[in-house]
Amino acid sequence: MARVLVVITPAEGHVNPTLGLVKRLVDSGEDVDYVCTEEYRTRIQQTGAQMITYPFIDDAFSKDSDLKPAEYKHHYQFVYMMVKGMILPIIPEVLRVIENRTYDYLIYDSLMGWGGTIIAEKLGIPAVCSIASFAFVEPLGSGQGMNDNDPEVKKLYTATMQITHQLANELQVDAPAIEEIAPHGGRLRIVYTSRYFQPQAEKLDHSFIFTGPSIVPRKDAPSFPFEQLRVLHPQAVYISMGTILNKDLEFYKLCFAAFRDLPVQFVLSSGNYTDMEPLAPCIPDNFIIKPYIPQLEMLQHVDAFVTHAGMNSTSEALYYNVPQVMIPLTSDQPIVASRVQELGAGVVVDKNELTPASLRAALLEVLSHPTYKEQAHVIGESLRQAGGYRHAADTIMSHFSTIEK
Incomplete structure (x- = not known):
């Protein structure tokens, strides 16, 4: 039995992929401490792991200006x-709350980059990197228009390295070069997708373990009246912009205008923190709106998915063979959406050219042509065959037990 430390970014799309993995480790006899924020206590404790928390802003990715998802024009923006x-x-908070504890290995979130390396170095243990999106062959934001001589880029470099050296001095570790902050570290890199879906997979070595999405029941998910989905209309479509980018009431009004007269039942997940009351008078009869939808179950009942193309949501939809209309907004979403469209499982709608007419046309394209469903099935089969959280956990345990011997 090994003692395992898990440190994951406090965001739905990063925590959820690890839950099956952690439960499998615990069920196999590993002693797991999972460090995250109070917001995720219930679902983490359901894995059997010990929960350790540190203070952090609730809904931080919406409220903290440094964390709000952005469209990166240069990779220094992502590193900053x-x-x-x-x-x-x-x-520093993680190191504080685990002080005087010992572990055999670390699993840390790729979004923490150099931070995971710091924890592993301070504890003197090997690490595994948990990658909740595609593995980045090139840094996020590379080749997007800004060059290294741009004054804004130089300013970002200076600010980033100033913080890096400050933290390195505080924690008594070596400061990395800026190119060493973001790359995926660790002896193993667990990627929750398939080699087929991963762009440029041929450029990634065998330390990248492709396991497909971690599909496990979410016991905190609310119930939903699925029997109502096809009472009035033969087709059903699910709309969700994730848990961070779901407060745009103008987008919801655009959806109402685009879809109100279609013979389709729409289900819209508005988010727990979104006030929909101002829109109440204009909600069409063919819309069911709830703040939180049991997404894994919903995706097994719908014909298409309108999404921001977040990696978690996209992978879950493809796992259940659901074609998509994608409106990528920030971060890695354009890359994810582009890959789905490239493989023929969905249509991308440019957020800068989004109108009721363009959104309606994209959805009708997907619903009217079976090839999108067929290609979603091809990707979905590659995800289902990748092994899931069992493969991820078993690979990790096998790797470290071999080292011990």
């Missing part, structure tokens, strides 16, 4: 977000 928004406020 990691250092200022993640590593600086989180890593």
Whole structure:
């Protein structure tokens, strides 16, 4: 039995993929401490892991300007977000709450980058990197228009390295070069997708373990009247913009205008923190709106998914063979959406050209042509065959038991 430390970014799309993995480790006899924020206590404790918390802003990715998802034009913007928004406020707190504890290995979130390396170094243990999106062959934001001589880029470099050296001095570790902050570290890199779906997979070595999405029941998910889905209409469509980017009432009004007269039942997940009351008078009869939808169950009942193309939501939809209309907004979403469209499982709608007519046309395209469903099934089969959380956990345990011997 090994003692395992798990440190994951406090966000739905990063915590959820690890839950099956952690439960499998616990059920196999590993002693797991999971360090995260109070917001995720219930679902983490359901894995059997010991929960250790540190203070952090609730709904931080919506409220903290350093963490708000952005459209990166240069990879230094992404690195700055990691250092200022993640590593600086989180890593010292993690080290504080685990002080005097010993572990055999670490599993840390890729969004923490160099921060995971710090924890492993301070504890003197090997690490595994948990990658909740695609593995980045190139840093996020590379080749997007800004060059290294841009004054804004130089300013970002200076600010990033200033924080990096400050933290390195505080924690008594070596400061990395800026190119060493974001890359996926660790002896193993667990990627919750398939080699087929991963762009440029041929450029990634065998330390990248592709396991597919971690599909496990979420016991905290509310019930939903699925029997109502096809009472009035033969097709059903699910709309969700994730848990961070779901407060845009103008987008919801656009959906109402685009879809109100279609013979389709729509289910919209508005988010727990979104006030929908101002829109109450204009909600069409063919819409069911709830703040939180049991997404895994919903995706097994719908014909298409309108989404922001977050990696978690996209993978879950493809796992259940659901074609998609994608409106990528920030971060890695354009990459994810582009890959789905490239493989023929969905249509991308440019957020800058989004109108009721363009959104309606994209949905009708997906619903009217079976090839989108067929290609979603091809990707879905690759995800289902990847092994899931069992493969991830068994690979990790096998790796470290071999080292011990």
